[in-house]
Amino acid sequence: EPEVTQTPSHQVTQMGQEVILRCVPISNHLYFYWYRQILGQKVEFLVSFYNNEISEKSEIFDDQFSVERPDGSNFTLKIRSTKLEDSAMYFCASSGGLGETQYFGPGTRLLVL
Amino acid sequence: GQQLNQSPQSMFIQEGEDVSMNCTSSSIFNTWLWYKQDPGEGPVLLIALYKAGELTSNGRLTAQFGITRKDSFLNISASIPSDVGIYFCAGLRNAGNMLTFGGGTRLMVKP
Numbered sequence: 001e002p003e004v005t006q007t008p009s010h011q012v013t014q015m016g017q018e019v020i021l022r023c024v025p026i027s028n029h030l031y032f033y034w035y036r037q038i039l040g041q042k043v044e045f046l047v048s049f050y051n052n053e054i055s056e057k058s059e060i061f062d063d064q065f066s067v068e069r070p071d072g073s074n075f076t077l078k079i080r081s082t083k084l085e086d087s088a089m090y091f092c093a094s095s096g097g098l099g100e101t102q103y104f105g106p107g108t109r110l111l112v113l
Numbered sequence: 114g115q116q117l118n119q120s121p122q123s124m125f126i127q128e129g130e131d132v133s134m135n136c137t138s139s140s141i142f143n144t145w146l147w148y149k150q151d152p153g154e155g156p157v158l159l160i161a162l163y164k165a166g167e168l169t170s171n172g173r174l175t176a177q178f179g180i181t182r183k184d185s186f187l188n189i190s191a192s193i194p195s196d197v198g199i200y201f202c203a204g205l206r207n208a209g210n211m212l213t214f215g216g217g218t219r220l221m222v223k224p
Contacts, residue, residue, distance in 0.1 A: 006155075031210055035212070041216075042214045042215065042216050043156065043203075043212075043214040044214070045211045045212060048210045048211065050210075056211050058211070095210065098210060099143070099205060099210070101161045103158060104155035105155050106155045107153075107155045109153070
């Protein structure tokens with residue numbers, strides 16, 4: 001069964017450093033998403049991406065964040081200068097179309113020291 | 114912003130018991146989804162509901178999309194130890210693809 005994959009599974013970084021989180025969405029899906037989950041809290045939407053551009057973003061997704069689909073398979077989230085409060089699980093998801101079910105990857109646990 | 118209120122926050126039950134959890138909102142959602150999350154993993158889709166009033170089953174799981182489109186419930190019958198985890202409801206509005214998640218229900222099952 002096709003699935004969303006994410007790398008790395010864990011990342012530890014120093015405050016102020018840049019991190020890039022990687023995702024490979026399900027191959028025939030057209031919509032891609034990033035969500036985050038701070039420890040013990042609910043899953044929060046960050047951004048959705050379609051046709052090589054951001055289609056929707058939340059207040060959390062400020063200028064420190066960017067997304068890119070550098071090739072036909074990868075979808076990345078970059079945090080330019082990490083802050084302590086960026087520590088969270090980051091989930092990538094994909095869906096076949098607008099309004100269709102979103103399938104989540106296993107997540108990357110980011111710890112900012 | 115949109116909020117989904119999920120209850121209960123946690124449940125501790127005996128194996129074999131039935132479980133019910135629900136989500137309510139002040140806003141209308143056009144799709145309701147129920148996910149299960151195991152520790153350290155991503156949410157896994159259990160049931161998707163696309164029509165108001167829809168009742169859908171997946172094995173021992175049954176979920177309904179409320180007729181007002183502002184609520185949904187999930188029932189688990191005859192619980193087993195592997196049902197342990199956090200269950201999230203999530204809603205999708207028509208205008209976009211942003212999933213709004215509830216706060217989760219932590220289910221613990223005593224063998």
